Amino acid sequence: MNASEIRDKVEDALRTVHDPEIPVNIYDLGLVYEIKVTEGSKVQVTMTLTAPACPVADDIMFEVQQKLEAIEGVEDAFVMLTFDPPWTRDMMSEEAKLELGFL
Template structure:
């Protein structure tokens, strides 16, 4: 598995040591997947879900299947049933991506400290 984490919101990780995916292609997939995630917005907050820190983990396996662990700003979010579908659709549209699985996780719970600096500026958290 090749794990992608948001450097603004995630703890450092050990990168995969070997991958069947050439490094250049993996870099392109990573950039394109992050770009796709940045096209998905929480309808109540004018910041994309990646910058909000709602994406906890992205794994790309050697067959280019993608698994995304994400959360919501609150467990009772009115789009809880829809947002994973939006994420699956956005990531699935990336050229070269195989199957996409989105898992909703609530541990650790989301809090504003997970937001990127860009999101904090956009929401006037400074």
Template sequence: MEEALKENIMGALENVVDPELGIDIVNLGLVYKVEMDDAGILTVDMTLTSMGCPMAGVIVDQVKAAVSEIPEVKDAIVNVVWSPPWTKDKMSRYAKIALGVQ
């Protein structure tokens, strides 16, 4: 996948906000991998801040909706993975400041 397309995808994913924390999933470090095949099928590997997240379905739907606006993306598969486990270390500096995390 070309870098400009990946930047567009990550930019779209920055519009998906974790409803509990109020920060987008990219800055929270929840997006682990994005890959697209030749047919335009985008696969997003991401995690959540906790296994029992009641908003998991909503977040997955928001991810699909966000990337659907990118012309090159014909369909999206969102895999919620738990390995490696998410930690505060994966958060961007912006997210850490916004949430008051050291």
């Protein structure tokens, strides 16, 4: 499996992770800043949360890690949390904005 195929599978997996307080997946919310697939099928996801004090932060990070590790072809997965730049509603996909009534 090549890096492009793995990246597609990573995006699909991230679309199955939801913040329990928001009915939109973390990918469409714009919480995923970067997906890197490197040699040896290693995946690194850089992401944020809607707020630094998010009460379910550990649960979301754990779920992302589990889903990445479960992808066929992924040798190793690393999830990095950042708050730079801070998340804003502008980072959401058009679909997410529509679903949440922001358009």
